[in-house]
Every structure is written in C-alpha cells, then in structure tokens.
Amino acid sequence: MANEVTLLDAWASPFAMRVKIALEEKGVKFESSEQDLGNKSALLLQMNPIYKKVPVLIHNGKPICESLVIVQYIDDVWKDKSSLLPSDPYQRAQSKFWADFIDKKVSDHAHKIWTTKGEELETAKKGFIECLKLLEGELGEKTYFGGETFGYLDVAFVPCYSWFNAYETLGNFNIEAECPKIIAWAKRCMQKESVAKSLRDKEKIYDFAYIYQITLHCGQMNLRVFDHGHNKLWTTKGEEPEKTKKGFIECLNLLEGEPGEKAYLGLLHPKFDWSLAT
Numbered sequence: 001m002a003n004e005v006t007l008l009d010a011w012a013s014p015f016a017m018r019v020k021i022a023l024e025e026k027g028v029k030f031e032s033s034e035q036d037l038g039n040k041s042a043l044l045l046q047m048n049p050i051y052k053k054v055p056v057l058i059h060n061g062k063p064i065c066e067s068l069v070i071v072q073y074i075d076d077v078w079k080d081k082s083s084l085l086p087s088d089p090y091q092r093a094q095s096k097f098w099a100d101f102i103d104k105k106v107s108d109h110a111h112k113i114w115t116t117k118g119e120e121l122e123t124a125k126k127g128f129i130e131c132l133k134l135l136e137g138e139l140g141e142k143t144y145f146g147g148e149t150f151g152y153l154d155v156a157f158v159p160c161y162s163w164f165n166a167y168e169t170l171g172n173f174n175i176e177a178e179c180p181k182i183i184a185w186a187k188r189c190m191q192k193e194s195v196a197k198s199l200r201d202k203e204k205i206y207d208f209a210y211i212y213q214i215t216l217h218c219g220q221m222n223l224r225v226f227d228h229g230h231n232k233l234w235t236t237k238g239e240e241p242e243k244t245k246k247g248f249i250e251c252l253n254l255l256e257g258e259p260g261e262k263a264y265l266g267l268l269h270p271k272f273d274w275s276l277a278t
C-alpha cells in the first residue's frame, strides 16, 4: 500500500508534536502542512469539520483527527516497529487513562497559566503542580512511563515540556523545584531523536505565548474601554453615565500601568520575533 502521509500542523501545538514524535518513532516519512489557525484553510475545514483543529493526519487521502486517536492509529498501522501502546490489556488501559488525564486536567490548567491573571492564574498554577505530582507518582522509579521503553504515555506528555519555560516565565514559578522527577524524565526523553526533532525551541514558544497573551489582554482591554467610553458614556442618562465614568477611568488607570518604563504601549518584549506574528 502506498503511504502518502500529510500532517495538518501548527508548529507550537503540543498536540501536533505528539503526532510528529509517533511518526518519527515509526520512521514514517510525512509532509507537514503548517496551518494558519487565525484563518483556517478549506483543507483543514474539510478534513476536520467537527472540531476544525490541528493536528489532522491525512493518510492516503483519509483524515484522522484528535492527537491521541492519531497516535494509536500510527501504532496500529505501522506495526513492524516497536509498539507505543503496551500489549497487556491492563497496561494499555492505564496508559490511556493517564493520557486522558493529561488532556482533561493538565492541559486545562496549563492553558490557564498563560491566558489568565490574578486569582485564576494562581489556581491554575496550583492545579498544574498537583497534576504533575500525580504523574510523578505514576512514573515512580521507571525510566519512562512505559517502563524501560519509551511509549504512548511518554508521547502524550512530553510535548508539554516544550511549554514549561513559557509557563514558568509567564506564571512566575519553578516547576523543577516542585517536580524534579518530571524534569529528569523529560530530559531523558529529549535525548531521543524522535523527541528532539519534534519539540520546538522553548524560547520561541515563550515568545509565541507572550505575544498571544498581550493580544488577548489588549483585546479584552479594548472591549472594556470601548464599552465604557464609547458605547455608554454619551449614550446613556441618569445613574448610568456616572457608573460608566468610573469604569472608564479605571480602565485608563490600568492602561497607565501597562507601559511601565516603556516609551509606548506598543513597545513589545525586546526578544519578540515579529515573524511569529505573521
């Protein structure tokens, strides 16, 4: 059977990294098609009409969606290389349970670390570390989650490591101080060619997360300023304009704090790479 393999990809996506690691592990040649998630292509919408997300693996014209489903598909199709999922039914079920835990719990906290502020951020950091500690318990003294060999759960979790620097810097905390075993495990995984080739540079990911955070923050601020200043200040009567004036001034005070020592609001982080904004 011919094997035409295309990955609808996004370079910073930890979910897409899972698929790349699995393909590299199996030695499958593939073409990566980088997707603009701000302006989704007709191909992405056609191949993943339900979720409209990357990654999508297109194997001989047929799409497979959802990263964990794709990793299992790769394991099933390219059987000749060592298996990613354990053969023992109980161990298989356990690996899938923890991979699901990563998607439901770890990813949720992780996303909030770089997209929220204040109390929500603190709760997310606490939740994230609690999850990592549970995963440390599951790893125990093993080399990899699968034992002596790198497997499905390692593939599912290690892409998160490429985001650790962004979480730590934007969340102002230290993961290694809390979970040294997870860091040691991640460094072991990084020694594998499949992982080193598939994970993106942590500094680039930080830059990406940083600009995304600023954009999000500016978008929210824009809505608030316009809601108070533009929409309500001169269109309402009675008590409403007074409340609105207060809200408008609060927004301006917040904006006054934003430039800090910078000359303009628009002066971004000195390390920011503008090519990431395109």
Ligand SMILES: N[C@@H](CCC(=O)N[C@@H](CS)C(=O)NCC(=O)O)C(=O)O
Pocket: 010, 012, 013, 014, 015, 037, 052, 053, 054, 055, 065, 066, 067, 068
């Ligand atoms: N559960 C999905 C998650 C995939 C996902 O969240 N992909 C993000 C990129 S990291 C995406 O395509 N986002 C576009 C959107 O939400 O519109 C998987 O495991 O594949």
